[in-house]
Amino acid sequence: MNSGKDDNAVSFEEAMDKLEQIVAKLESGDVPLEKAIELFQEGMALSHLCGQKLEQVERKIETLLEENGTFVKKPFQPASDEREN
Template sequence: MATASKHAPAATPASYEAALQELEQLVAKLEAGDMPLEQLLTQYQRGAELMNFCRDCLAAVQAQVKVLDQGVLKTWTSDER
């Protein structure tokens, strides 16, 4: 029984902190273990997206710190994620 996707693509989090908070809530739901299988898979995929977003944010900040540590000052923008 194939079904079409019932959900729109999830929005990009507004910030690292928002993504982390959503991820923590998601983990709590997954650990509860009372989700139907289809919803479990969807939530797992969202968790993977959030983890990638957080990883990208941290990498951008790490790159900026490296630049600052080298004594080269430049303006950091969120586009560098």
């Protein structure tokens, strides 16, 4: 990937599209070893970027719940947390 400054300019969707292209190339098996290593490294960087972007969004999300006729802001809790309760 490019420098950290360029990472912020890439949207989540663009990063996912590029990551899917890389996975398809690697799965095809028609990539020379050196190129496969480069693609793998780029894919790992894109995966990390997507994870960071998801974490940023998760921190921003708040749900509004009505309690006793008023709306209260609650921090976002992923669905997996709800199943554990």
